[in-house]
Amino acid sequence: MPIKILPDALINQIAAGEVVERPASVVRELVDNALDAGARRIEIDVENGGTRLVRVRDDGCGIARDELALALTRHATSKIADIDDLMRVASLGFRGEALPSIASVSRFALVSRQEGDAHGWRIEAVHGRLSGPEPASHPRGSTVEVRELFFNVPARRKFLRSERTEFGHIQEHVRTVALAHPQVEFRLAHNGRPAFWLKPAADLFDRARLAAVLDESFLAQSGSLDQSGAGLRLRGLLGAPTAARGQADLQYFFVNGRPVRDRVVSHAVRQAYADVLHHGRHPAYVLFLDIDPGAVDVNVHPAKLEVRFRDSRLVHDFLFRTLHEALANARAGAGMARAAAGSLPVAATVPVPPPRQSGLGLGGMQALAGWSALYGDGGNGPEVAGVADADRPVTGPAPQSGAEIPPLGYALAQLHGVYILAQNARGLVLVDMHAAHERITYERLKANRAGQGIISQRLLVPVSIAVSPREAAVVEEQGELLAGLGFEMVMAGPGQARLLKVPSLLVGGEVAVLAKQVLADLAEHGSSRLGEEAENELLATMACHGSVRANRALTLPEMNALLRDMEATERSGQCNHGRPTWVEWPLSELDRLFQRGR
Ligand SMILES: Nc1ncnc2c1ncn2[C@@H]1O[C@H](COP(=O)(O)OP(=O)(O)O)[C@@H](O)[C@H]1O
């Protein structure tokens, strides 16, 4: 075939391939345009999941009659004019591709009116052909109507999912954008039925607005954050480790108001949570980074979902430091000081019901005042227990009558092989045995590793484990590294390793599963030297497999020993997966439950 310049309509359709993946992409581009136009109110009407209609109406600055056709022309934009502008884009759009791309794969209409115009003007585009502008009635602002998306691109239509799924994407997108633009009113309707209406709010932390957009349990278990440094500002809501999720589905990150997915960012966040979360648990957060537009390149992704920081190290370190600090303070409510004083690092009182550990004990962050009022806990919500209270010397029915009762009290019984039931000075304490033991083991392994090394113990009877060729290579070549982690293994034949020594702390655990997991991790990691993060993750894996499992009967002295260990261990309020390890019901709450004294 001879070389030819493609017709405009086809060029636009090619661009549409990148920019318009599904109806939600149309919503994204039109809402971005409305926000760039300074809209204070944005109304979105969708039919059939957006495939039949997406209509976005705004009260922004509008487009002049003579520029309507230009708005639908490729590479025509009012947002940048030269390379300097491109180097410091402050608007959401700048490529001048969205409207022509969308118009090339739909039946498209745009009505707009500027301040001072007698009426609005309407322009239409079908099959790449423009018609208009014609006079039309419209208040100040613009309305874009996109009908029959992909009507002329059957291949794309095939990839569309059900109406519900497509609408779900739209809804999620509008929610996300709304988080970053609290001052803008958003209305969304599907097939004529209102889906939500977000009234304008004064700032990012407005409670009613957040509650309309985010998960209630996340809000109850998060604290707000506002830190500046190194020319950057980070604001938002940081979920406590207990708010972590099985999926990375509550992670919102905005750079200058633009929602982005970024590896530098997710790495920094993951590292900040590394000590309190492991194994497939994902932190929950809503974070807004403000940065000089000149320090970030937004021209790296056609749909503008990614950015590139010019100094990614600086951004990474600022994020990590800020979040790490906030979490460190939160974990323990100044846990270091209390642990040093010999009392419990994290203490929390639980309401009855629902039983949960404190979510708002985020000492380093500001708790959002009034959550409990908002959610109707009526003051019954979680509160941070006064450690001083727990320390109060009391005489009571504890084993050592007359002596001080330790913060977690004394064990009374084991419940269903899973929980330890204990009594302290304030009331009832319930401990998740496995979670608590796991945290203690992990902290000890870390301390050993940092100190004299992990002490190992020879197994009376060596254990055989099946290994893959890559795992066999680890056994043969990484003996020193394994020894550093407290293991000794030798190959006993093809595909068979023999486990000779394990860390003494883990002797009671499932040593074969444990060793196998460590080998698998090392084989995957493929390096003879581990970073601290990877190493801590390995230690956490070991702690998990090496810790007391549910359904193991413990004696009272064993249980009490565990309680004392918890009191002496930093961060013992959460297990390595971020779940709480214990909860407390004060007598007063129990009295209330049974309506005593009324
Ligand atoms: N809702 C709107 N209100 C005012 N102007 C708009 C609106 N939508 C689009 N425009 C104008 O049309 C131009 C082209 O829009 P678009 O194709 O999305 O490119 P970009 O947003 O990258 O500039 C914009 O630069 C802007 O001037």
Ligand SMILES: [Mg+2]
């Ligand atoms: Mg745009």
